[in-house]
Amino acid sequence: MSDPPVQAVILAAGEGRRLTPLTNRRPKPMIPVGNKPLLEYIVEAVAAAGVEQITLVVGYRQERIRNHFADGDEWGVTITYVEQPTQLGTGHAVLQAEPVVDGPFVVLNGDRIVEPAVIERVAATVRGGTSPVVTVTTVETPRAYGVVTGDGETVRHIEEKPDGPVETNQINAGIYGFTPAVFETIRTTHTTGELTLTTALNEHAREQGGIEALTYIGQWLDVSNLWDLLRVNAGLIETTAGHGDNDPTRDRNTVADDVVLADSVRVGPNVTIGGNTAIGRNVTIEPNAVVENAIIFPDTVIGAGTVIRDAVVASNVRIGPNVTIDGPPDTMVVEDAVHHDIELGGVVGDNTTIGPSATLTTGAVVGDDVETDAGVTIDSRIAAGTTVRRG
Numbered sequence: 001m002s003d004p005p006v007q008a009v010i011l012a013a014g015e016g017r018r019l020t021p022l023t024n025r026r027p028k029p030m031i032p033v034g035n036k037p038l039l040e041y042i043v044e045a046v047a048a049a050g051v052e053q054i055t056l057v058v059g060y061r062q063e064r065i066r067n068h069f070a071d072g073d074e075w076g077v078t079i080t081y082v083e084q085p086t087q088l089g090t091g092h093a094v095l096q097a098e099p100v101v102d103g104p105f106v107v108l109n110g111d112r113i114v115e116p117a118v119i120e121r122v123a124a125t126v127r128g129g130t131s132p133v134v135t136v137t138t139v140e141t142p143r144a145y146g147v148v149t150g151d152g153e154t155v156r157h158i159e160e161k162p163d164g165p166v167e168t169n170q171i172n173a174g175i176y177g178f179t180p181a182v183f184e185t186i187r188t189t190h191t192t193g194e195l196t197l198t199t200a201l202n203e204h205a206r207e208q209g210g211i212e213a214l215t216y217i218g219q220w221l222d223v224s225n226l227w228d229l230l231r232v233n234a235g236l237i238e239t240t241a242g243h244g245d246n247d248p249t250r251d252r253n254t255v256a257d258d259v260v261l262a263d264s265v266r267v268g269p270n271v272t273i274g275g276n277t278a279i280g281r282n283v284t285i286e287p288n289a290v291v292e293n294a295i296i297f298p299d300t301v302i303g304a305g306t307v308i309r310d311a312v313v314a315s316n317v318r319i320g321p322n323v324t325i326d327g328p329p330d331t332m333v334v335e336d337a338v339h340h341d342i343e344l345g346g347v348v349g350d351n352t353t354i355g356p357s358a359t360l361t362t363g364a365v366v367g368d369d370v371e372t373d374a375g376v377t378i379d380s381r382i383a384a385g386t387t388v389r390r391g
Helices: 038-048 062-069 090-095 116-127 181-187 197-208 228-237
Strands: 007-012 053-058 078-083 105-109 112-114 133-138 146-150 154-160 170-178 211-215 220-222 259-261 277-279 290-296 307-313 330-334 337-342 346-348 364-366
Touching: 007 038, 007 090, 038 053, 038 062, 038 105, 038 112, 038 116, 053 062, 062 078, 090 181, 090 197, 105 112, 105 116, 112 170, 116 133, 116 170, 116 211, 133 146, 133 154, 154 197, 154 211, 170 197, 181 197, 197 211, 220 228, 228 290, 228 307
Parallel strands: 007 053, 007 105, 053 078, 133 211, 259 277, 277 290, 290 307, 307 346, 346 364
Antiparallel strands: 105 170, 112 220, 133 170, 146 154, 146 170, 330 337
């Protein structure tokens, strides 16, 4: 009797509060980058790695995920869904998959994009009998992640977002290999508050002397804050961009090579679309507008003469003529964490209307269902449903 195939469990139940207002109507893994949901890149990578059975752990706004991926047939995989109704940590999320996992499996995050090769390596390792397995990668800002202590081949400890200085830039890459034995490990982990997967792994490492580490040096794109979407978008469209050799926008406009235009985008004359830009379905860009380093969700209208740089604009937004969304790098504070030199002109939530000649600058974040007068200047966060008057 052959061994059961390696399965994949993808954690996609979270809300993504740091990405509001974009997560008010969609779960974080369904935010589009390069005109596809974040989660779709992970599903594609799992399929390319030869893993055919995927369990999606869903929760917040889960209907958006279920409707998009259905049974997985479009991606050549079989998708099963389990629910984490309350987000009680990544360890708790993995536990929800126990009824549908019957052999070795790989765990991935639904908002962290990696290459198929690392999934193959983890799957081969856990199929070969080594479990648990933790992947380790190198980043410039290790304090924002789980910093790994070990010797390159063994993980001794993972410290989540340490407060003090760190002596390494090695972090937990968030791709794991397990056998069903991990469920009991998680269940017996002693913790207060959320039950994180790293807490269970640290306890296991302490008892067993360490956990096998696999070093990963490939593409690793993580979304933690709003401005990360622009960085990830740029990274994804670098090799996949294209707007078609027969695209009529070429004749009347300036369109950079690293631009992704979805079907049914309507572009007026004398429009400039700069690099690292993704334009979603049914978007209208009126004459003389400039859009650069931006993500524009579907069904949005950008008025004539408007300039949008370093920005994310959600769905069904109406941006009037001669609006400016741009600004120099600035400091942003998210959940008491201070981030310096952030390039984010602005973010506009769903169903919002920005009046003519308005200005969004220095990381303005405008909520859903906002209406602004003509000529207003916004340089802060505006709550959902607000009417912004001039003067």
